[in-house]
Amino acid sequence: MKIEKLLRENIKNMSPYSSARDEFKDDVTNMVFLDANENPFESGVNRYPDPQQKALKAELSKLKNVPVNQILLGNGSDEILDLIYRAFCEPKVDNVITLPPTYGMYKVLANLNNIEEREVLLTTCFQPKVKEILEVADKHTKILFLCSPNNPTGNSFSNEAVEVLLTTFKGLVVLDEAYIDFSSEKSWLERLNEFPNLIITQTLSKAYGLAGVRLGVCYASAEIIAILNKIKPPYNVNELTQHRALKRLLVIKKVQEEIDALLEMRAKMMEKLKSLHFVEKVYPSDANFILIKVDDAVKRYQQLLKKGIVIRNRTTQPLCENTLRITVGTKRENKAMCSVLNEL
Numbered sequence: 001m002k003i004e005k006l007l008r009e010n011i012k013n014m015s016p017y018s019s020a021r022d023e024f025k026d027d028v029t030n031m032v033f034l035d036a037n038e039n040p041f042e043s044g045v046n047r048y049p050d051p052q053q054k055a056l057k058a059e060l061s062k063l064k065n066v067p068v069n070q071i072l073l074g075n076g077s078d079e080i081l082d083l084i085y086r087a088f089c090e091p092k093v094d095n096v097i098t099l100p101p102t103y104g105m106y107k108v109l110a111n112l113n114n115i116e117e118r119e120v121l122l123t124t125c126f127q128p129k130v131k132e133i134l135e136v137a138d139k140h141t142k143i144l145f146l147c148s149p150n151n152p153t154g155n156s157f158s159n160e161a162v163e164v165l166l167t168t169f170k171g172l173v174v175l176d177e178a179y180i181d182f183s184s185e186k187s188w189l190e191r192l193n194e195f196p197n198l199i200i201t202q203t204l205s206k207a208y209g210l211a212g213v214r215l216g217v218c219y220a221s222a223e224i225i226a227i228l229n230k231i232k233p234p235y236n237v238n239e240l241t242q243h244r245a246l247k248r249l250l251v252i253k254k255v256q257e258e259i260d261a262l263l264e265m266r267a268k269m270m271e272k273l274k275s276l277h278f279v280e281k282v283y284p285s286d287a288n289f290i291l292i293k294v295d296d297a298v299k300r301y302q303q304l305l306k307k308g309i310v311i312r313n314r315t316t317q318p319l320c321e322n323t324l325r326i327t328v329g330t331k332r333e334n335k336a337m338c339s340v341l342n343e344l
């Protein structure tokens with residue numbers, strides 16, 4: 001597959017903004033920096049951040065076993081998804097495919113970028129309809145969005161289906177692995193180099209506990225990463241974010257302990273939910289949330305809200321009639337929710 005062929009014409013031809021920090025890359029010790037119009041008085045953040053986030057990428061590279069030139073960082077995965085749209089999708093000409101019920105940002109970004117979005121519903125078991133997806137694609141279909149584990153359904157897509165799509169679909173496949181750390185399935189990251197059209201996105205917002213700092217991670221071929229690098233805002237990941245994210249990656253054992261604790265509580269919560277008379281179905285989960293089908297989602301949502309428990313009502317999503325999505329919280333939070341559920 002020729003990635004170059006998928007690229008928008010204006011992106012091919014543009015040259016990126018060259019920042020002061022980009023132009024000067026040599027050893028920085030004992031240098032006098034009068035090149036970027038910064039305020040020289042030291043505050044910890046008076047200098048522009050590293051536009052290539054070298055320290056952070058080096059740690060991620062070690063952790064995930066992916067070379068630095070195959071990693072791009074963004075202001076949350078949402079910025080990365082937007083960059084992918086802007087690099088490859090010509091407004092009013094190209095289209096993308098999404099598989100509802102799924103993460104809402106794919107559609108929002110399609111609308112924002114004036115890109116047609118074609119929807120192919122998942123099966124009733126929330127798996128991709130491979131044949132239908134391939135039929136809906138045409139020569140202007142640039143991106144297929146796969147979310148696995150999927151939000152809001154919580155399940156992982158079958159590896160066979162993903163592999164067929166990766167090898168048969170003639171555009172880019174964006175595989176959103178925001179919840180991969182909670183999954184019983186392996187990440188596709190170790191097979192990244194087998195598929196030149198594969199873009200994997202992950203995030204520090206969920207398992208890593210850093211939703212507030214906004215850090216999304218994108219893994220792809222060096223060629224795709226170079227394209228996204230060319231169009232990203234030069235300082236898209238700020239100094240505070242780089243600092244906190246690196247700090248977190250350096251205590252990866254602690255992150256894993258939290259994930260283990262959440263998985264244990266997820267199992268407990270699942271059992272509890274199954275025992276409730278108004279719960280008709282508890283869907284399996286490979287994520288840090290559980291989707292349930294209840295007798296009357298609007299009513300149950302309101303009842304919980306009145307008692308101070310906020311969950312997500314997903315009843316208006318396709319295939320999700322009368323479903324609620326519940327995030328796994330701390331022991332205390334889960335207990336609080338369960339005691340309210342018991343009273344209903």
Ligand SMILES: *Cc1c(COP(=O)(O)O)cnc(C)c1O
Nearest residue numbers: 076077078103151178203205216
């Ligand atoms: C939460 C979530 C994200 C995270 O987005 P960020 O912008 O990195 O916080 C991405 N994809 C899915 C499917 C999610 O549910």
